[in-house]
Amino acid sequence: QFLKLQWKSRGFPPGPTPFPIVGSMWWVKFRTDHGSLRKMAKTYGNICTLWLGHRPVVVLYGFQAVKDGLTTNSEDVSGRLQTFVFNKLANGKGILVSNGLIWKQQRHFGIGALRKLGMGNKGMERGIQTEAHYLVEFFRDKDGKAVDPSFPIVHAVSNVICAVVFGHRFSLEDETFRQLIEAYNAIVAFGNSRIYFISEIFTWAAERLSGSLQKAVFSRDFVCSFVRQEIKSHREKGRIGEPEDFIDFYLDQIEKTKNIPNSTFDEDNMVQSVFDLFFGGTETTATTLRWALLYMLAYPDIQEKVQKELDAVLSPSHLICYEDRKKLPYTNAVVHEILRFSSIVLITIPRETVKDTTVLGYRLPKGTLIMANIDSTLFDPDYWETPHQFNPGHFLDKDGNFVTREAFLAFSAGHRACLGEVLAKMELFIIFCRLLQTFKFTTPEGVKEVNTDFVFGSTMKPHPYKLCAVPR
Ligand code: HEM
Numbered sequence: 001q002f003l004k005l006q007w008k009s010r011g012f013p014p015g016p017t018p019f020p021i022v023g024s025m026w027w028v029k030f031r032t033d034h035g036s037l038r039k040m041a042k043t044y045g046n047i048c049t050l051w052l053g054h055r056p057v058v059v060l061y062g063f064q065a066v067k068d069g070l071t072t073n074s075e076d077v078s079g080r081l082q083t084f085v086f087n088k089l090a091n092g093k094g095i096l097v098s099n100g101l102i103w104k105q106q107r108h109f110g111i112g113a114l115r116k117l118g119m120g121n122k123g124m125e126r127g128i129q130t131e132a133h134y135l136v137e138f139f140r141d142k143d144g145k146a147v148d149p150s151f152p153i154v155h156a157v158s159n160v161i162c163a164v165v166f167g168h169r170f171s172l173e174d175e176t177f178r179q180l181i182e183a184y185n186a187i188v189a190f191g192n193s194r195i196y197f198i199s200e201i202f203t204w205a206a207e208r209l210s211g212s213l214q215k216a217v218f219s220r221d222f223v224c225s226f227v228r229q230e231i232k233s234h235r236e237k238g239r240i241g242e243p244e245d246f247i248d249f250y251l252d253q254i255e256k257t258k259n260i261p262n263s264t265f266d267e268d269n270m271v272q273s274v275f276d277l278f279f280g281g282t283e284t285t286a287t288t289l290r291w292a293l294l295y296m297l298a299y300p301d302i303q304e305k306v307q308k309e310l311d312a313v314l315s316p317s318h319l320i321c322y323e324d325r326k327k328l329p330y331t332n333a334v335v336h337e338i339l340r341f342s343s344i345v346l347i348t349i350p351r352e353t354v355k356d357t358t359v360l361g362y363r364l365p366k367g368t369l370i371m372a373n374i375d376s377t378l379f380d381p382d383y384w385e386t387p388h389q390f391n392p393g394h395f396l397d398k399d400g401n402f403v404t405r406e407a408f409l410a411f412s413a414g415h416r417a418c419l420g421e422v423l424a425k426m427e428l429f430i431i432f433c434r435l436l437q438t439f440k441f442t443t444p445e446g447v448k449e450v451n452t453d454f455v456f457g458s459t460m461k462p463h464p465y466k467l468c469a470v471p472r
Pocket of ligand 1: 277418424
């Protein structure tokens with residue numbers, strides 16, 4: 001078996017020696033973290049191979065390899081791996097981990113529905129402004145006292161998605177809402193953990209022994225039954241023909257396509273798509289906003305500069321909208337630098353080649369997994385002047401105008417890139433501006449140092465912290 005595996009590994013990009021059953025995950029100690037991926041790239045190059053059991057995983061490192069790998073034959077690398085755990089959690093439905101016709105139809109429909117609901121225009125802006133307002137009220141009530149901003153931020157960001165998919169928001173005290181967030185947290189905590197990788201390899205044992213897997217499956221069932229309840233109440237309201245939210249649009253779509261033979265629009269795909277929008281859109285954006293406020297504590301001079309620009313350009317009563325970013329180049333650059341420097345996604349959700357293809361000169365058979373290291377593009381020393389420094393100048397030209405950067409791949413690239421990029425940027429910009437316009441954020445008395453190290457997980461989060469929001 002050992003020799004068979006060595007023979008099979010020939011022709012793939014270089015990498016640590018694979019062994020039967022465990023593959024070469026031993027080399028990264030069953031965890032693909034920043035250090036192990038860097039070490040692999042240093043040892044084997046910017047394209048190398050890890051073996052997850054008997055399955056080859058091609059790892060891409062650095063801007064050029066990630067960009068070429070994901071975009072040259074974009075469609076060929078647009079599959080998602082179907083593994084034991086992914087099947088348990090999504091069963092091939094929805095958008096995030098589906099494949100083939102289901103993925104194409106659900107993603108296309110999802111983007112279209114989000115646009116019709118106002119992604120990128122005034123429609124969604126109102127929902128975001130409402131949540132920014134509640135967040136401001138939350139901080140105002142604290143009267144400058146030290147507070148952990150995590151839950152109110154998660155609350156604001158989830159409510160934006162809730163308004164889009166369910167057509168209503170939740171109050172901060174709502175028990176169902178807390179349970180939903182806890183359920184999502186349990187699933188997020190499981191992803192990219194050691195126990196996740198071990199569960200993928202030793203599936204028999206994981207089925208019986210892994211408490212984390214059982215918890216993730218239980219949490220997923222909880223969220224799905226909540227979504228089914230929402231669908232039921234939407235059906236009872238019967239708004240077909242005049243949709244107001246994502247579920248309405250989807251019910252309409254099921255009706256329109258019921259006689260089309262290969263249509264994938266059904267209740268199971270609707271539940272999973274709603275789950276995916278919530279999953280993809282909450283944790284990521286909320287974590288980035290938590291980083292945003294933490295960096296403002298760590299870099300008070302940058303906070304002051306943003307406030308100066310906001311004061312100079314906007315009147316205090318102005319309702320901030322996404323269009324304002326064009327008049328606020330420094331603030332826009334700070335928001336982009338927050339996304340770059342926090343680098344919350346280490347690797348893309350693993351891809352899979354859907355047919356035999358070529359990636360950076362290597363012939364890869366159908367079914368090869370592709371893991372693109374997003375973090376390595378955001379810190380690539382060949383593309384960023386001061387990669388390890390929080391420097392809004394990365395997104396400004398010499399005249400202070402905002403500039404986009406090709407190595408800014410926080411939302412990935414190619415056919416499978418994030419479909420919520422515009423919504424995320426709208427949320428980050430509007431909420432960040434509104435908060436900085438209203439408050440000066442400071443560290444609580446006695447706190448001398450701001451800890452900007454991350455806690456490793458599916459997304460990289462800041463350590464819990466407290467801040468004081470002092471009205472300006
Ligand atoms: C700061 C915020 C966000 C970041 C950094 C982020 C990043 C990402 C990344 C790196 C991917 C993987 C792409 C790949 O496999 O190549 C992804 C996928 C995805 N994201 Fe986001 N995302 C954010 C916000 C959102 C929001 C607000 C939504 C929902 C509206 C969303 C929905 C999704 C979905 C559904 C996918 C799967 C796309 C597919 O498989 O076709 N994301 N995101």
